[in-house]
Amino acid sequence: MRYCRIKDVMTQEVVRTGRETSFKQVARLLSEHRISGLPVVDDAQNVVGVISETDLLQHQAQREERHGRRHVRLPRLTHAARTAERKARAGTAEHLMTRPALTATPEQYVTEAARVMREHRVERLPVVDDKDHLVGIVTRSDLLRVFLRTDDELRRDVIDQVTRGVGVPRHAVDVTVDAGVVTLRGHLERREDAELAAQIAAHVDGAVAVADRLTHRPDAVRAHHAGGPSGHM
Structure with a gap:
């Protein structure tokens, strides 16, 4: 960051x-x-x-x-x-x-x-x-x-910091800024990535607040696929 x-x-x-x-x-x-x-x-x-x-x-x-x-x-x-x-x-x-x-x-x-x-x-x-x-x-x-940075300056910085920090393509996270309030939208694979993206955005200089609208794949679904099919002996 x-x-x-x-x-x-x-x-x-x-x-x-x-x-x-x-x-x-x-x-x-x-x-x-x-x-x-x-x-x-x-x-x-x-x-x-x-x-x-x-x-x-x-x-x-x-x-x-x-x-x-x-x-x-x-x-x-x-x-x-x-x-x-x-x-x-x-x-x-x-x-x-x-x-x-x-x-x-x-x-x-x-x-x-x-x-x-x-x-x-x-x-x-x-x-x-x-x-x-x-x-x-x-x-x-x-x-x-x-906090006197323009919304456009802040938006560019948030996009750069979030995509590099999380390691996702720039189009994966949609960023809008209004009066210093950053809104994040998009769908990420992991919950950890979504949480990290919000944390990074909150610490970018000039961000007044962050509205986290990111979605991610449910943990239960990922855990089921990771463990494979279950059955009884």
């Missing part, structure tokens, strides 16, 4: 910043470029962290909280609490960023990136090469681009 790779959808021109960039400069970068986050890199262009709008808002919220109860001392023992306190005092990207940064590689599949974003609740992943140098960035909106 063919899956789209991160290198196919990532943005190569990445807005980035360094460790010593001030809070106001970071906020200005996000505003000027109309982005919601950016990677922080060292002098070798290795990713050392990521800053998002959430980090900036947390900084401001924690400052207000600290000022509102500056005469009260409460224990802060959890990792999350220590991180929040650090960001409240942050004046530069070094202390404002979230670290370590979750990253991806150009050859990873978009499905892997989507899983990482969902599990860690992040909206972007810096993309690094084999030397950990920043080469791009992929966002949730980039991953959704696979």
Whole structure:
């Protein structure tokens, strides 16, 4: 099966910043470029962290909280609490960023990136090469681009992937696509082939859903013929 790779959808021109960039400069970068986050890199262009709008808002919220109860001392023992306190005092990207940064590689599949974003609740992943140098960035909106393919493009890809994956002639499976919904029709010899065809179609980039209308030879009939005639002694 063919899956789209991160290198196919990532943005190569990445807005980035360094460790010593001030809070106001970071906020200005996000505003000027109309982005919601950016990677922080060292002098070798290795990713050392990521800053998002959430980090900036947390900084401001924690400052207000600290000022509102500056005469009260409460224990802060959890990792999350220590991180929040650090960001409240942050004046530069070094202390404002979230670290370590979750990253991806150009050859990873978009499905892997989507899983990482969902599990860690992040909206972007810096993309690094084999030397950990920043080469791009992929966002949730980039991953959704696979669903912008036309129905004709998707249909051609489904036909190619299904017929090659199952090993049947192109005319054996009729494929139609409407608004990203793939419908499969035709008759295949084995149930396993019909099930495999539907699975392959469902994993083609851009397929919203699959309506499986394929038929196959009944298992009972095949089992009877395979075993030969039965009789009594």
